[in-house]
Amino acid sequence: APVENGALLETLKSQVGLFSNKSEHYSAQVRPPGTSRQIPQTIIIGVRKGGTRALLEMLDIHPNIVVAATEVHFFDWDENYVKGIDWYRSLMPFSYGNQITIEKTPGYFTSPQAPERIHDMNSSIKLHILIFFL
Numbered sequence: 001a002p003v004e005n006g007a008l009l010e011t012l013k014s015q016v017g018l019f020s021n022k023s024e025h026y027s028a029q030v031r032p033p034g035t036s037r038q039i040p041q042t043i044i045i046g047v048r049k050g051g052t053r054a055l056l057e058m059l060d061i062h063p064n065i066v067v068a069a070t071e072v073h074f075f076d077w078d079e080n081y082v083k084g085i086d087w088y089r090s091l092m093p094f095s096y097g098n099q100i101t102i103e104k105t106p107g108y109f110t111s112p113q114a115p116e117r118i119h120d121m122n123s124s125i126k127l128h129i130l131i132f133f134l
């Protein structure tokens, strides 16, 4: 049976003793010493309504993972792609060297341009896709 997602997330977060929204903490403009913004090593590319937000929030609980606060739409929206890779990186949270940066934009899965653009950036990047069975 489908899980009450919001309640599950809050339970998990309280069980591991984390504040309720780590993303907000990391998206602060003040850079914690020893951190930098990194281009994602992993992207959740879809699918829409597959529970991508839920997956990102659960991954965000892990201390070695930081996540982008919003959907970035860098590879699928031309008006963002032309801003360049430094603009993309500027939207990522600050992270330590042992942390993995993840963003999720389900629109990448249905974008004809996104695969080549992502490959151009990093040909060995890990892509995650969610398939939702009912």
Ligand SMILES: Nc1ncnc2c1ncn2[C@@H]1O[C@H](COP(=O)(O)OS(=O)(=O)O)[C@@H](OP(=O)(O)O)[C@H]1O
Pocket (backbone or CB within 6 Å): 002, 003, 004, 005, 047, 048, 049, 050, 051, 052, 053, 054, 106
């Ligand atoms: N475990 C579980 N069981 C049942 N339903 C679930 C679950 N996790 C997420 N959801 C529902 O998935 C919807 C959000 O999916 P996404 O985060 O992929 O949405 S989006 O494409 O980024 O907009 C959203 O549904 P809607 O509220 O109808 O949009 C969530 O309620």
